[in-house]
Amino acid sequence: MKIKIIKCNNKLLWYFKYIGETFEVVRQDSEYYWAYEKNLAWRCVNIIPKEDAIEVNELTEQPKE
Numbered sequence: 001m002k003i004k005i006i007k008c009n010n011k012l013l014w015y016f017k018y019i020g021e022t023f024e025v026v027r028q029d030s031e032y033y034w035a036y037e038k039n040l041a042w043r044c045v046n047i048i049p050k051e052d053a054i055e056v057n058e059l060t061e062q063p064k065e
Helices: none
Strands: 002-005 022-028 032-036 045-049 053-056
Touching: none
Parallel strands: none
Antiparallel strands: 002 022, 002 053, 022 032, 032 045
């Protein structure tokens, strides 16, 4: 599953500079998506609140209907 960051109200959160970009989701729970960060050297998994992202199509990266 992939998601696209649509907002971030806190400039201190790790994904603030990635608004509009897509991420591969590793897992999800009721409140968060767990996604790989963009840093390829570390390949860390971090959380993104579900209210700050939308699910997108794997191939087109367009919002799912």
